[in-house]
Amino acid sequence: MIEVSNLKKEYVEEETPTQALRGVTFSIEKGEFVSIMGPSGSGKSTLLHILSFLDRPTGGSYKFQGKGIDEMDDQELAQVRNKDMGFVFQSFNLLSRLTVYDNVEIPLLYSDISPSKRKKTIEEAVKSVGLEEKLYTEAGKLSGGQKQRVAIARALVVDPNVIFADEPTGNLDSESGYQVMEILEALNKKGRTVVLVTHETQTAEYADRIIRIKDGIVESDKKIIAVRDRGAQSLK
Numbered sequence: 001m002i003e004v005s006n007l008k009k010e011y012v013e014e015e016t017p018t019q020a021l022r023g024v025t026f027s028i029e030k031g032e033f034v035s036i037m038g039p040s041g042s043g044k045s046t047l048l049h050i051l052s053f054l055d056r057p058t059g060g061s062y063k064f065q066g067k068g069i070d071e072m073d074d075q076e077l078a079q080v081r082n083k084d085m086g087f088v089f090q091s092f093n094l095l096s097r098l099t100v101y102d103n104v105e106i107p108l109l110y111s112d113i114s115p116s117k118r119k120k121t122i123e124e125a126v127k128s129v130g131l132e133e134k135l136y137t138e139a140g141k142l143s144g145g146q147k148q149r150v151a152i153a154r155a156l157v158v159d160p161n162v163i164f165a166d167e168p169t170g171n172l173d174s175e176s177g178y179q180v181m182e183i184l185e186a187l188n189k190k191g192r193t194v195v196l197v198t199h200e201t202q203t204a205e206y207a208d209r210i211i212r213i214k215d216g217i218v219e220s221d222k223k224i225i226a227v228r229d230r231g232a233q234s235l236k
Contacts (some may be wrong), residue, residue: 002028008059020046022216033188035196035204038213052164053081086155090167092147096140104154125153145176162193
């Protein structure tokens with residue numbers, strides 16, 4: 001699904017170049033759950049932005065589902081991003097005065113889906129994260145963990161091929177973070193590809209593979225066996 005080769009990204013500020021990525025190479029198969037780890041300034045967020053079509057590399061190649069990013073113009077990138085990618089951010093990015101329903105509906109506003117199917121799709125997405133009883137509650141009245149679950153529902157509503165999650169537990173307490181990661185893990189078990197950026201080892205270990213980035217290069221790329229001693233808990 002994802003193939004990057006010798007990927008590079010350079011930023012220039014006040015005529016001073018900074019190499020954020022210095023030749024990154026790896027591939028991600030459909031259905032994998034991959035964590036990208038690294039310290040602050042390692043290039044992991046830059047990498048995620050490129051993988052999710054929010055930025056372009058300055059060198060190397062990136063193919064998504066077999067097609068190179070350099071073969072697509074901005075409109076094509078936007079179409080692929082809206083159709084095939086779901087996004088979960090650390091800061092939730094919800095509109096606080098809108099209801100859960102309205103927030104989850106946003107990715108569908110410019111689709112040609114019928115009103116009845118749209119309503120069903122939204123309700124199913126919200127139910128999948130255990131918040132059906134909050135469907136018409138304003139997002140601003142939710143807890144942090146509930147907001148992140150709404151963000152996951154919003155990502156799911158377009159039925160994406162891959163979910164990109166950028167520090168999804170960073171603003172959550174440990175219990176809410178656990179619930180969010182359990183949802184992402186369950187989605188992966190149903191066949192969703194999940195690419196997660198995190199600096200937290202415990203969060204990263206929900207994946208079955210960890211790519212560690214340091215100073216703009218891949219330091220290690222290892223498959224892991226995640227061991228969790230907590231039993232399944234119902235979402236509240």
